[in-house]
Amino acid sequence: MTATRPVPPPDFVGYPAVRRGVRALLDGRPGTHRRPVPACPEWTVTDLLVHLTAIAERVLERLGGTPPPPAGVLTVPELLDRWDDVGVELDGRLADAGGRSGEVMVMDAYTHELDLRAALGVPPPVEHVAWAPSFEVLVRGFSGSVAGRGLPPLRLRTTGGSTWTAGAGRAEAEVTAPAHELYRALAGRRSLAQLAALEWSADPGPWLPAFSWGPFVPPPRPGV
Numbered sequence: 001m002t003a004t005r006p007v008p009p010p011d012f013v014g015y016p017a018v019r020r021g022v023r024a025l026l027d028g029r030p031g032t033h034r035r036p037v038p039a040c041p042e043w044t045v046t047d048l049l050v051h052l053t054a055i056a057e058r059v060l061e062r063l064g065g066t067p068p069p070p071a072g073v074l075t076v077p078e079l080l081d082r083w084d085d086v087g088v089e090l091d092g093r094l095a096d097a098g099g100r101s102g103e104v105m106v107m108d109a110y111t112h113e114l115d116l117r118a119a120l121g122v123p124p125p126v127e128h129v130a131w132a133p134s135f136e137v138l139v140r141g142f143s144g145s146v147a148g149r150g151l152p153p154l155r156l157r158t159t160g161g162s163t164w165t166a167g168a169g170r171a172e173a174e175v176t177a178p179a180h181e182l183y184r185a186l187a188g189r190r191s192l193a194q195l196a197a198l199e200w201s202a203d204p205g206p207w208l209p210a211f212s213w214g215p216f217v218p219p220p221r222p223g224v
Contacts, residue, residue: 015069017104018109019087021125022052025116032120033076038224039115039189048112049079056086059105063093071129092096107134111187118224124180131183138186140165141207145213158182166210173202186218188216189223 026032026045033046040048057067067086074082094102110130117124125131139156144168146154153167155174162179165171176199177185182192185198188211195211195218196204211218 014106014110014133015126015131016087016091018106018113019084021113021128022049022109022116023084025113025120025122026076026080029120035119037115037119039056039118039219040112041219043202045116045119046076046079048116049076049083050074052109052112053079053083053086055105055108056083056090060086060090060109063090063097063101065089065093072217098102103133103137106130110134111189114184114187115189131179135179135183135186138183141214141216142166142186142210146207149210151206151210154210156186158181173200173207175200175204175207184223185211186216188212188218190218191220192218192223194218195224 031101033044035045037043037045037048043051060067068082071078071082090102107130110128111134113130114124142156143166151167152172153165153169154169156164157168157174157176158179159176160179175182181190181198185195190211192208195208198204208218
């Protein structure tokens, strides 16, 4: 995998920004706790927050911290507070660990912020500090899927002109999309029909199976 421009290393900076973003989305929207999150079938807003908090606690424990004791069923405001309480210590431990520590967690959290925005009808942010490191995680995973399936390398291009190569070697085809669409495509939030409808320089068929990798699988119906 290669990139045509330097990208800051994945770090802890994006994680507090995601927490602030999620809190800002929900603080002014009481009564949304049972709203479904279409990008995460069978999840509600509350389920999404339970997941984010549990992941934070798991990573904190892995880095040597002590998560708060288990709690019962929490409200959305209580979950936000618990996530922040864990996050304050976690931010420091991620900074101390450096490198790629926590990068998958940041990607997961940012991806779910986008899921939440879609569920609430709020457009994605124009810019976000977590986008670049999270996208790099997705590109690495997708690149492994392309290579593991023996597919020719594929160039990923945003409409803004940034490019990455998925797979090993010289790209033999290219797919272009707005940055947000490309992110959602790599994160399993776009159906096969939506993926095929992106701007391709060649028949997309051979590469479509590669969009199923790790925890991500294109949804059967158009994603958001």
